[in-house]
Amino acid sequence: MPLPTDQVCSRQGSATRATRRAMVPAAWTTAVALTCGGALIAQQVPPPTAPPETAAVAQTDPSSPRAALDGYLDAARREEWEDAARWLDLASVPRRRGAQLAERLDAVLARHV
Numbered sequence: 842m843p844l845p846t847d848q849v850c851s852r853q854g855s856a857t858r859a860t861r862r863a864m865v866p867a868a869w870t871t872a873v874a875l876t877c878g879g880a881l882i883a884q885q886v887p888p889p890t891a892p893p894e895t896a897a898v899a900q901t902d903p904s905s906p907r908a909a910l911d912g913y914l915d916a917a918r919r920e921e922w923e924d925a926a927r928w929l930d931l932a933s934v935p936r937r938r939g940a941q942l943a944e945r946l947d948a949v950l951a952r953h954v
Contacts, residue, residue, distance in 0.1 A: 913946075922941070925940075
């Protein structure tokens with residue numbers, strides 16, 4: 842004998858609620874696993890040994906413009922302005938002004954770059 846329509850609907854509603862209740866812990870478990878799993882994966886990845894630019898700079902031709910810029914910036918970081926001036930093309934400038942111009946260039950670069 843078939844059930845009356847109102848009883849069928851109420852049974853389906855309670856079955857749906859029960860299914861949803863059973864899914865909540867599974868959803869939380871999945872969310873936690875994804876969140877924590879990502880953190881664990883991030884911890885297992887080793888940091889890079891050296892940035893790619895460093896390897897490229899090490900292989901740069903010493904007479905190239907890149908090497909000149911690297912040499913100037915290295916000397917400027919150490920505030921050795923005479924050494925920094927040697928990396929610049931100051932042929933048309935009196936030698937005694939080289940350190941002053943190297944220091945000024947560093948100030949301009951710090952302000953605008």
